[in-house]
Amino acid sequence: MATIYQVSELAGVSLATVSRVMNNNARVSEATRNKVLAAMEQLGYRPNSIAQSLASNRSNSVGILVSELHGPFYGEMLSGIENECRAAGKHVIIAAGHSEEASEKDGIEFLISRSCDALILHVEAVSDDYLIKLAAGNLPIVLINRYIPQLQDNCICLNNELGGYLATKQLLAQGHTQLAYISGPMWKSDAKDRYAGHLRAMAEFGVRFDTLLFAQGDFQDSSGSSCMQQLLAQGQAFTALVCANDEMAAGAMEVAREHGLQVPQQLSIVGFDNLILARYIHPKLTTIDYPIGEMGRMAARWVLKNIYQQQALQLKNVFEPVVVWRESAAAPVR
Amino acid sequence: MATIYQVSELAGVSLATVSRVMNNNARVSEATRNKVLAAMEQLGYRPNSIAQSLASNRSNSVGILVSELHGPFYGEMLSGIENECRAAGKHVIIAAGHSEEASEKDGIEFLISRSCDALILHVEAVSDDYLIKLAAGNLPIVLINRYIPQLQDNCICLNNELGGYLATKQLLAQGHTQLAYISGPMWKSDAKDRYAGHLRAMAEFGVRFDTLLFAQGDFQDSSGSSCMQQLLAQGQAFTALVCANDEMAAGAMEVAREHGLQVPQQLSIVGFDNLILARYIHPKLTTIDYPIGEMGRMAARWVLKNIYQQQALQLKNVFEPVVVWRESAAAPVR
DNA sequence: TTGAAAGCGATACCAT
DNA sequence: ATGGTATCGCTTTCAA
Numbered sequence: 001m002a003t004i005y006q007v008s009e010l011a012g013v014s015l016a017t018v019s020r021v022m023n024n025n026a027r028v029s030e031a032t033r034n035k036v037l038a039a040m041e042q043l044g045y046r047p048n049s050i051a052q053s054l055a056s057n058r059s060n061s062v063g064i065l066v067s068e069l070h071g072p073f074y075g076e077m078l079s080g081i082e083n084e085c086r087a088a089g090k091h092v093i094i095a096a097g098h099s100e101e102a103s104e105k106d107g108i109e110f111l112i113s114r115s116c117d118a119l120i121l122h123v124e125a126v127s128d129d130y131l132i133k134l135a136a137g138n139l140p141i142v143l144i145n146r147y148i149p150q151l152q153d154n155c156i157c158l159n160n161e162l163g164g165y166l167a168t169k170q171l172l173a174q175g176h177t178q179l180a181y182i183s184g185p186m187w188k189s190d191a192k193d194r195y196a197g198h199l200r201a202m203a204e205f206g207v208r209f210d211t212l213l214f215a216q217g218d219f220q221d222s223s224g225s226s227c228m229q230q231l232l233a234q235g236q237a238f239t240a241l242v243c244a245n246d247e248m249a250a251g252a253m254e255v256a257r258e259h260g261l262q263v264p265q266q267l268s269i270v271g272f273d274n275l276i277l278a279r280y281i282h283p284k285l286t287t288i289d290y291p292i293g294e295m296g297r298m299a300a301r302w303v304l305k306n307i308y309q310q311q312a313l314q315l316k317n318v319f320e321p322v323v324v325w326r327e328s329a330a331a332p333v334r
Numbered sequence: 335m336a337t338i339y340q341v342s343e344l345a346g347v348s349l350a351t352v353s354r355v356m357n358n359n360a361r362v363s364e365a366t367r368n369k370v371l372a373a374m375e376q377l378g379y380r381p382n383s384i385a386q387s388l389a390s391n392r393s394n395s396v397g398i399l400v401s402e403l404h405g406p407f408y409g410e411m412l413s414g415i416e417n418e419c420r421a422a423g424k425h426v427i428i429a430a431g432h433s434e435e436a437s438e439k440d441g442i443e444f445l446i447s448r449s450c451d452a453l454i455l456h457v458e459a460v461s462d463d464y465l466i467k468l469a470a471g472n473l474p475i476v477l478i479n480r481y482i483p484q485l486q487d488n489c490i491c492l493n494n495e496l497g498g499y500l501a502t503k504q505l506l507a508q509g510h511t512q513l514a515y516i517s518g519p520m521w522k523s524d525a526k527d528r529y530a531g532h533l534r535a536m537a538e539f540g541v542r543f544d545t546l547l548f549a550q551g552d553f554q555d556s557s558g559s560s561c562m563q564q565l566l567a568q569g570q571a572f573t574a575l576v577c578a579n580d581e582m583a584a585g586a587m588e589v590a591r592e593h594g595l596q597v598p599q600q601l602s603i604v605g606f607d608n609l610i611l612a613r614y615i616h617p618k619l620t621t622i623d624y625p626i627g628e629m630g631r632m633a634a635r636w637v638l639k640n641i642y643q644q645q646a647l648q649l650k651n652v653f654e655p656v657v658v659w660r661e662s663a664a665a666p667v668r
Numbered sequence: 669t670t671g672a673a674a675g676c677g678a679t680a681c682c683a684t
Numbered sequence: 685a686t687g688g689t690a691t692c693g694c695t696t697t698c699a700a
Contacts, residue, residue, distance in 0.1 A: 003677055014687040019679060029685060050393060050449050051677030053384045054692050061427075061448075069413035070627070072610070075404035082403055082430055091427050091448050093395075096416055114395075114425050115384050221614075250614055257616065276406070277614045280555075280584055282591065293404070337693055348671045353695060363669060385693030388676050 002043035011039035022047060053115070061091045062303050063111030063119045067099045072275040073292060074122070077144065080296030081120060088304050090117075101125040112139060118303045120144065120296075124188065140307055142299045145292075147189065156299050156317060160190045163288040163321035164197025167242050167270045170286075170323055172205040174331040176240040176268065180213035182227040182252060184244040191219070194244050194272060212236040217248045224251025232259060239267060239332040246271035246278045246287055253281060253328070268329040283327035291319055336377035345373035356381060387449070395425045396637050397445030397453045401433045406609040407626060408456070411478065414630030415454060422638050424451075435459040446473060452637045454478065454630075458522065474641055476633045479524065479626075490633050490651060494524045497622040497655035498531025501576050501604045504620075504657055506539040508665040510574040510602065514547035516561040516586060518578040525553070528578050528606060546570040551582045558585025566593060573601060573666040580605035580612045580621055587615060587662070602663035617661035625653055 008018045013032060020026045021036045028036075039045075053059045062085060066074040078094065085092050093114055097104035104126045111119055118140045123131070128148050135141050135151050143155045171179060181198055184191030202209050212234045217223030224243060228251065231238070241256075243249035249271030253263060261267045263283055271278060271287035278285035298316060305313040342352045347366055354360045355370045362370075373379070387393045396419060400408040412428065419426050427448055431438035438460045445453055453475045457465070462482050469475050469485050477489045505513060515532055518525030536543050546568045551557030558577060562585065565572070575590075577583035583605030587597060595601045597617055605612060605621035612619035632650060639647040 005677080015678085016680080016688075017686060020686085023679085027685065032685080046447060048388075048449065048677050049447060050384055050387045051692095052679075054382075054388050054694090055677075055679040057679090057692070059384060068409075069416055070409035072406070075402075075409045078428070079403035079430065082428060086429060086444060091429075091444070093425050094412070094416060094428055095420060095425075096413065110420060110425070113380055113383060115382065254616070277611060280611045280615050282588070282616055339693080349673095349694080350671060350696080351669085354670085357695085361669065366669080382693050385676090386695075388678085389693075389695040391676075391695090 001048070002045040003048070004045075006043055007036065007039045007045050010043065011035045059115045059117055060089065061093050061114065061116050062300070062307075063108075063114065063116035064092055064094045064121075065097050065104065065107045065111065065119065066094070066122045067097055067124060069094065069096050072277060073273070076293040077122065077296035080293040080298075081300045084297045084300035084304070088308065088310070090304070090308065097123055097125070099124045101127075105130070108134070118142065118307045120299045120303065122146075140303070142302045144295055144299050145190065153317070154302075156295050156302065156319075158190070158290055158295065158319045158321055160193035160321075161197040161200070163272060163290075164194035164242075164244075165201045166197070166321065166323050167194075167272060167288050168198045168201035169204070171240045171242065171268060171270065171329060172201055172207060174268070174329070176332050177207055178210075178213070178236075178238040179207070179240045179242060180231050180238040181215075182224060182231070182241065182243045182248050183214070183216045184219045184248075186216060188219075191244055198242060210236060213238055217244070219245050219248060221247040221251035224248030224253075225255045226251075228252035228255040240329070241267060241269045243269065243271050246273045246275045246285060249285055249287070249328075250277060250281050253285075264328050264330040265333060268332070270329050274324050278324075278326070286326045286329040287324050288321045289324050290321060295319055335382070336379040337382070338379075340377055341370065341373045341379050344377060345369045393449045393451055394423065395427050395448065395450050396634070396641075397442075397448065397450035398426055398428045398455075399431050399438065399441045399445065399453065400428070400456045401431055401458060403428065403430050406611060407607070410627040411456065411630035414627040414632075415634045418631045418634035418638065422642065422644070424638075424642065431457055431459070433458045435461075439464070442468070452476065452641045454633045454637065456480075474637070476636045478629055478633050481523065487651070488636075490629050490636065490653075492524070492624055492629065492653050492655055494527035494655075495531040495534070497606060497624070498528035498576075498578075499535045500531070500655065500657050501528075501606060501622050502532045502535035503538070505574045505576065505602060505604065505663060506535055506541060508602070508663070510666050511541055512544075512547070512570075512572040513541065513574045513576060514565050514572040515549070516558060516565070516575065516577045516582050517548070517550045518553045518582075520550060522553075525578055532576055544570060547572050551578070553579050553582060555581040555585035558582030558587075559589045560585075562586035562589040574663070575601060575603045577603065577605050580607045580609045580619060583619055583621070583662075584611060584615050587619075598662050598664040599667060602666070604663050608658050612658075612660070620660045620663040621658050622655045623658050624655060629653055 008015045020028050021033050095107035097107045104123045120142045122144045147155050147157050183195045215227035217227045271285045274287045274289040278287050301313045304310040342349050354362050355367050429441035431441045438457050456478045481489050481491050517529045549561035551561045605619045608621045608623040612621050635647045638644040
């Protein structure tokens with residue numbers, strides 16, 4: 001591999017000049033620039049990114065931590081980030097945190113040790129305090145789907161409360177008055193917010209919230225099933241079910257089917273997230289869209305703008321979810 | 335951040351010695367080693383991986399190219415790779431190739447420019463020749479799901495022919511004699527191999543292959559739907575349908591439902607890949623397991639063994655698929 | 669077993 | 685506008 005030395009020699013200019021044309025920041029005369037470019041071409045020169053990093057103290061790499069690499073959710077996010085970063089010539093180093101505190105910290109440590117210029121984090125187990133301290137260091141971080149007031153500007157979030165509100169509101173607007181709710185684990189802020197939105201819609205329509213029609217799941221499809229069973233066992237009638245995410249909705253729908261309940265004729269079901277599976281299950285799931293890919297892109301742009309000085313980029317911190325109409329929800333028959 | 339200089343000074347030893355204890359390859363006396371370790375501890379020293387790379391000419395990073403970052407398939411693969419690599423302290427740089435030749439080449443160029451020590455490639459559009467040439471260079475590559483005789487040892491593959499054989503054989507063994515087949519695009523070797531396996535099973539059971547009961551899709555679910563429609567339109571009866579992947583099976587199943595066909599009572603359907611969605615659709619899909627996560631791990635081990643000298647690792651180049659029994663296939667009713 | 673010193677391939681400051 | 689040179693933090697001979 002050719003080095004900058006050979007280029008400078010062949011072009012008959014100094015090291016510094018070659019460096020200048022590479023980073024075309026300083027003014028170089030047209031003639032010199034062309035000589036250098038020609039020499040590079042001739043040698044098939046490619047800058048050594050590691051040497052660049054050492055000298056410039058910039059690795060041009062951004063670290064990403066997600067809970068899992070597989071699954072229906074993170075792929076979209078990574079995809080959005082990778083797209084945006086690669087177009088800017090930055091690369092992406094990925095680690096998984098497995099929703100466990102130790103593992104998340106470990107992943108972050110790992111990324112730090114690879115000298116990333118910034119970190120994009122989708123963490124769940126680590127504490128606010130930890131993140132605040134981390135952000136106070138000299139490595140910039142962006143948080144996806146996590147809101148910490150002190151780190152406001154670094155957070156890219158979905159308005160989960162609004163999503164929860166919309167999910168319930170559409171059902172109410174269709175005339176349902178007996179709604180059940182399966183929530184996520186309440187220690188997760190998104191679960192809490194979605195639930196809050198549900199309650200707001202209920203209040204707005206003057207529909208009484210019935211604790212018998214509430215069950216708390218853990219965002220997995222199996223918990224959707226068990227919660228649904230529990231709800232059915234209460235004996236309290238309901239014509240609509242709101243689930244805090246699609247996977248639980250899928251689990252609940254399966255149980256409904258086993259109980260001979262027709263969806264949506266006898267029971268309307270809505271989910272949240274708009275995962276791929278929402279289109280595969282039958283009937284197709286009406287749900288709330290979570291633009292996680294777009295949010296990933298936005299996190300990447302945040303980094304591009306704040307770390308790599310691409311000033312022109314427009315940033316947005318909170319995204320508004322919308323309803324995706326499909327087949328699993330309809331007006332109640334009376 | 336502390337550097338090796340400060341460590342050496344605090345420990346009262348030379349640079350070289352500090353380096354030795356870090357890479358504990360050369361013999362260092364117990365006493366010296368402890369002094370150095372203590373100094374590191376005290377300073378909170380972390381080696382600068384970039385400087386290490388520049389000096390040692392090893393970046394300790396492996397480049398991965400997949401077609402897409404999202405989707406049900408690559409996530410599993412990435413997950414397997416990341417796991418294995420991180421445990422070995424190597425990091426993973428990821429790029430997407432979008433199943434397009436230009437984009438794949440571009441991605442590979444990008445990874446090369448980041449000085450990866452090796453590349454793990456899941457490419458579809460790029461030619462064998464290109465890969466052979468690439469492999470002849472000084473950057474080692476591993477190929478997942480692609481078999482090139484000249485690069486045999488670098489290929490981690492599934493025995494697709496066997497998978498196709500098993501999928502069809504189970505149906506035949508249950509007594510089906512009228513089988514339809516929806517293939518993938520025949521220019522992809524896995525599609526071709528799966529189909530070959532199908533034919534072998536048919537021949538083995540003395541069942542005649544009927545071209546009216548064959549349709550070629552493109553591995554997407556929408557093509558599963560259209561192929562199913564086409565098959566149904568032929569008017570040729572069949573009691574079982576083999577699809578070359580799960581997504582097409584899902585598409586076909588939807589069309590079957592629209593036509594009022596009971597699965598599996600009136601029509602058995604089997605897929606291939608064992609994606610998550612196979613468990614979400616109804617009835618749950620009987621399919622062939624594609625251990626892509628395991629294969630990702632294996633690719634990573636290949637790199638660990640051949641590039642990072644972890645001699646002890648056991649390697650395996652071809653994986654054998656197995657049948658996953660679920661609900662979508664049953665004996666024909668007569 | 670340990671130390672001295674020459675790179676690795678760029679960047680960036682200071683001159684000119 | 686261009687050149688000289690110190691520097692980034694570590695690895696790796698070569699000597700001692």
